[in-house]
Amino acid sequence: MKLSQEKYTELVAAARAARGGSYSPFSRFAVGAALLTEDGRIYTGANVENSSYSATVCAERVAIHYAVASGERAFSAIAVVGGAADEELPDECLPCAVCLQVMAEFCCGDFEIVTADSGGEIRVHTLEELLPRRFRL
Numbered sequence: 001m002k003l004s005q006e007k008y009t010e011l012v013a014a015a016r017a018a019r020g021g022s023y024s025p026f027s028r029f030a031v032g033a034a035l036l037t038e039d040g041r042i043y044t045g046a047n048v049e050n051s052s053y054s055a056t057v058c059a060e061r062v063a064i065h066y067a068v069a070s071g072e073r074a075f076s077a078i079a080v081v082g083g084a085a086d087e088e089l090p091d092e093c094l095p096c097a098v099c100l101q102v103m104a105e106f107c108c109g110d111f112e113i114v115t116a117d118s119g120g121e122i123r124v125h126t127l128e129e130l131l132p133r134r135f136r137l
């Protein structure tokens with residue numbers, strides 16, 4: 001864990017707030033993400049579904065693509081919260097493999113993925129832990 005407990009709490013709160021922007025009428029699974037740059041900026045995202053399911057974009061990728069398109073290239077951590085849309089504090093939600101691969105494009109193995117369970121307990125994982133054998137060209 002390389003950030004302060006207060007920073008992890010702030011990041012999870014930002015992800016929870018971003019979750020409110022989820023467009024998830026098909027799965028009813030709402031996800032929010034908050035990406036922290038190395039210089040302290042936070043970019044948020046929520047999952048955006050589509051009736052053509054493969055066009056759906058996860059919250060993590062919305063946040064990462066927004067940050068990258070804004071010129072950011074160096075990231076410290078991302079908080080992810082998600083679950084059934086009618087649950088205020090769902091259980092831990094981990095990124096899918098596609099999002100982990102997108103993280104691996106820009107982040108080293110010590111990049112942190114921050115989650116929270118239904119009791120509010122914050123957990124910190126590393127990209128290396130969740131995607132130990134990433135695809136590389």
Ligand SMILES: [Zn+2]
Nearest residue numbers: 058095096099
């Ligand atoms: Zn994903």
